[in-house]
Amino acid sequence: MDTIVGINTIVAVVETGSFTAAAQRMDISKALVSKYVGQVEAQLGTRLFNRTTRQVVLTPVGQDYYQQALILLQHYQKMQASATHAQHQPQGKLRVTTSVIFGDTLLAPLLPTFLAMYPEVELDILLTNKKVDLLASGIDLAIRIGHLADSSLVAQKINQLPLMLCAAPEYLAKINPPKAVADLATLDCLIDSNHSQPHRWTLTDRDGKTESVNVKGRMTINSSSSIASLAIAGASIAMLPTFLAEPAINQGRLVRVLPEYNASTYGLYAVYPHRQFLSPKVRCFIDFIRTHFGQRDIRPDH
Missing domain, CATH: 1.10.10.10 (Winged helix-like DNA-binding domain superfamily/Winged helix DNA-binding domain)
Incomplete structure (x- = not known):
């Protein structure tokens, strides 16, 4: 041996x-x-x-x-x-995991470009809303959104992912629309269980003052895209990633709620098991997503 x-x-x-x-x-x-x-x-x-x-x-x-x-x-x-000479042409299978909504909406449209840039790399993409053990699953890289828990994994922050409150015009016409953050506590809200504190929403006004409110809802879902569909259908008020909310707002299917407030902002991270000796295929993928998602507003057309 x-x-x-x-x-x-x-x-x-x-x-x-x-x-x-x-x-x-x-x-x-x-x-x-x-x-x-x-x-x-x-x-x-x-x-x-x-x-x-x-x-x-x-x-x-x-x-x-x-x-x-x-x-x-x-x-x-x-x-x-x-x-x-470790800096040779990236090659081999690269296993990447991220959430379903980020993968479907933002990452997948870019992958043909990546493969064209690196013809010797083969991609294996796992889209799941469950937390994946990178080491046990043989995953090279995860793209994660939110507040990361402390771990032995290495995380590089790529960008901020803003959220906003919104609802369908038809829904708002049936209720007394909230005029203050505290009013949200009286409404039936759509709850995204992927958030670190799904029942606690935090908003910041134009002066930088932050307010938090405990919200309730009869429906809890672990999919931002499903929550967006429910909000568009007039189910209730939702806190959605900007890249999901803005297209529907531009089409008139959603409107912002409490537009004078900005909702929470989550981090977008590249997460991998080891800091040293990154393989070229992992390094080039991190550089690729940083090029496309770093230092700019994250929208589907990017």
Whole structure:
């Protein structure tokens, strides 16, 4: 067994949490993962993992081995990159995940341009509103929107994604439209469960004063596009990303609510597992989305 293969196998088991997931990540059999782990432990004369039928847990020696292995692999990758000129033409499969609405509305129309620029790259795009474990799923890069939780992942901020309050004219004609932020608490609002605090809406006036209100609603959905469709159909008031709301506003199907206020602004981030030794395919994709979405208003025509 090659030493680097053994080290990579230990790291894969630690980061994925199981022999089965490590085998999938390395594209080898579970039996071979078990064999490699056993050989490393035999060479060291100690156990690195405590195994049960339900979980694999590092021993104290295993924890130290894992930390040292990461350092060694970084140096090894740097050595390999230096020897083979890491800045070569990006190539290979690039696995990217993002939300359904961002992928469908903004990202997908740009992908043919990216593929034309980098003919040796193959894209595998996963659109989902669920949080994906990048390491366990073998994802190279995630494009995420919102307030990111603390994690060991690396995040590069690409831009701000503004939101706005809006509703159908027909709906507003049936109610007393809100004249102040506090009035929203009395209305049945459309709730987007993808937000970090879906029932708490924050708005800022032209003087920079911020107000928050707890809202309620009979309908909660984890899809901004579905909420936009419901708002257009006259269901209620919604807080929508600008890139979804503006086309409907321009068509007269939605109008802004409390237009003197700006709603929350979420960050748009490129998220990936490791800071150092980014592969050329990942680096060029980050540069690509920064070119198209950084430092400008994010709208479908961009």
